[in-house]
Amino acid sequence: MAGSSSNGPISTASSGANHSISFSGRARRARSTIAGVSGSVAGLAIRQTTVDITTTIGREWTKAKDGFCLIGGSTASGKSALALALAEATGGVVVNADSVQLYRSLPILTAQPSASDLARAEHRLYGILDDLAPNSVAAWLERAVATIQEVQPRLAIVTGGTGFYLEALLRGAPTTPPTPPELRARSQARLAELGPAAFAAELQALDPQLAARGLPADPQRRLRAWEVLTLTGRSILAWQASPSLPPNLPPFRGGIALVPPRDHIWPRIRQRTEAMLDAGVLAELAAWRARPTSAASPLAKADGVVELGRYLDGTTSLDAATEALIVKVRRYAKRQRTWLRNRLPELAQVTTPGELVRWER
Structure with a gap:
């Protein structure tokens, strides 16, 4: 459960030897000397910077009694803090636009709203899917x-960091047909029968259009491409190129993209990782990995599952696993910033962390 923790070590088998694993983030930091900006210094630097949104967007949001607005941004940019503050100020509802936060499991690892956040404002579309639910x-x-x-x-x-979701809300999504449950079972059985490499080779042979562009790296997206082709006889690329109609929605009240500079985001990512360790993410992940459904879950690709899993398996130290996760998340944040700038020009770029954004009331 979110917020649970265990400070005692556990013993697991690794390559025939016992490997002592501590679930305590505090113990890790007491012996860690990872290079980088310290949390206290980074926090001080961030607190010294504020921004006022006195544009039309700010006025629209605080005066709006209906409609919707968008808050995008890179990882650790303060999207959730800004959305929560705005919901409290307006009586609004926070709606999730992050793909991994749709799933019920791993609430600490996926940074889902805390119990106190949920008490302050209504949240929707968080933790609604089981491990194996397609999305x-x-x-x-x-x-x-x-x-x-x-x-x-x-x-x-x-609010959320899945840019494709925000883009679809503004412009619509391709009308790719859904996968029937029986076809999903067939695709997963085929993958298990062939193995990842042979399955990819088969998909390339069946779908030359997709092969020419390059298969997606995500195994779930490969399964989806195989399913669409099997179901319809058309490449998933042909479906994605079909015109899409914007959804029927109430008034759009504007949106922003939180894109603080690297010297703000990088220490915040480290601080967030440290906080997850203190909150019990290792115990949460160990319990989830013990489930028979975990390996096939879309959550298996969430940041931290592989990196922290290596520590739980006894193949690396906690310092090394933590640093690998931080580096991965920093790279993802960089890609998010680029994507938001190039694909969603409708969102005003704000270079201040979300909890420091102020708006005209």
Whole structure:
């Protein structure tokens, strides 16, 4: 459960030897000398910077009694803090636009809202899916549109780091047909039968159009491409190129993209990782990995599952695993910033962390 922790070591088998694993983040930091900006210094630097949103967006948000707004941004940019503050100020509802936060498991690792956050404002579309539940941009869009319409006349504050979700909300999503459960079972059985490499080779042979562009690295997206081709006889690329209609939504009240500079984001990512360790993420992940469904879950690709899993398996130190996770998340944050700048020009770029953003009331 979120917030659970265990400070005692556990013993697991690793290559025939016992490997002592501590679930304590505090113990790790007491002996860690990882290079980088310290949390206290970074926090001080961040607190000295504020920004006022006195543009039309700020006025629209605080005066709005209906409609929806968007808060995008890179990882650790303060999206959730800003969305929560805005929901409290307006009586609005926070709507999730992050793909991994849709899943019920691993709430600490995926940084889902805390119990205190949930008590301060209503949140929707967090922790609604089981481990093996499939998901797609179109499926999220259908849920999000229904939620935004349902909460009217309150302001729906849509926030998250999955850029494809935000883009679909503004412009629509391709009408790719959903995968029937029996076909999903067939695709997973085929993958298990062939193995990842042979499955990829088969997909390339069956779908030359996709092969020419390059297969997606994500195993779930490869499964989806195989399923669409099997179901319809058309490449998933052909479906994605089909015109899509914007969803039927109440008024759009504007949006922002939180893109603080690297010298703010990098220490915040480290601080967030440290906080997850203190909150019990290792115990949470160990319990989840013990489930028979974990390996096939879309959550298996969430940041931290592989990196911290190596520590739990006894193949690396906790310092090394933590540093590997921080580096991975920093790279992802960089890609998010680039994506938001190039793909969502509708969102005003704000270079201040979300909890320090102020708006005209």
